Amino acid sequence: MNKGLLVATILSISCSSFAFAEGACDETALSGYMANIKDEMRLMSSDVKSGDNDAAVQRVDTLISFFEKARNETPYKFSANNLQGSQLKEQKAEYTKVVDDTIVILKKLENALQSGDAPQVKMLFGEIGGQRKLGHGSFKANC
Template sequence: MKKSLLAGAILLATLSSVSVAHGSCGDTNLHGYMQDIKSDMRQMSSAVKSGDFDTATEYVDQLIVSFQKSRNTHPHQFEMDGLEGEALAQQTEQYVELIDSTIKTLEDLNVALAENDKKAIRQLAGEMGKHRKVGHSTFKGSC
């Protein structure tokens, strides 16, 4: 049983130093939100490792708020690529879909934490890793 908790904590720890779709191309709102996400992921991971699921849930709630704020911004990559018109609309739609999917995963993680479902926590941590990879590969600019 402790091995499964440890495995889930390890997965969450791998997420603790990353966030979805931000570039460090200046001090944008999105960059700030992603820095908050990075910090909250670390704190959530620590709480899960220690078995403090109540505290982990508080950090998940904060993550959801940060992603909701991020939903209303554009990645710097859009400007770097000079996106306009239909291309901008398509990229924006993909970005919003990723943010919404990430929020749904976090909401599911909150349920798993409340139910002390270590298997689901591990699975959802893996989903967060997939969201991160997609976000970074698609939307993170290289300044």
């Protein structure tokens, strides 16, 4: 009986520790911005597909504001990997560069949407997808 209780207690603590660790990762300001970005990207894509470039342009402005806010955040992965000193400084600089490059692409997308340049819009969506892969691959924690 005591062994069963001990095993149940250990299992319970293990599971709750995992849940708390996951919660810390998913409850950062940055994860909130990224969730908003994901939602806005989907809606913008839908606007473009339906031919509503004016609505898509408004979404681009919203996306840029979320990226500008996210720029000032530190990815959870940096603290989870206990980055410090020059290593932390390097990673923050790389993170900032990815965010800034994405903002530049979004501004180009805004211009392409305003001018109705469909091939350019399509190409820029591809570039945004590449930035997403780069950012997630480099800075998203697996939690």
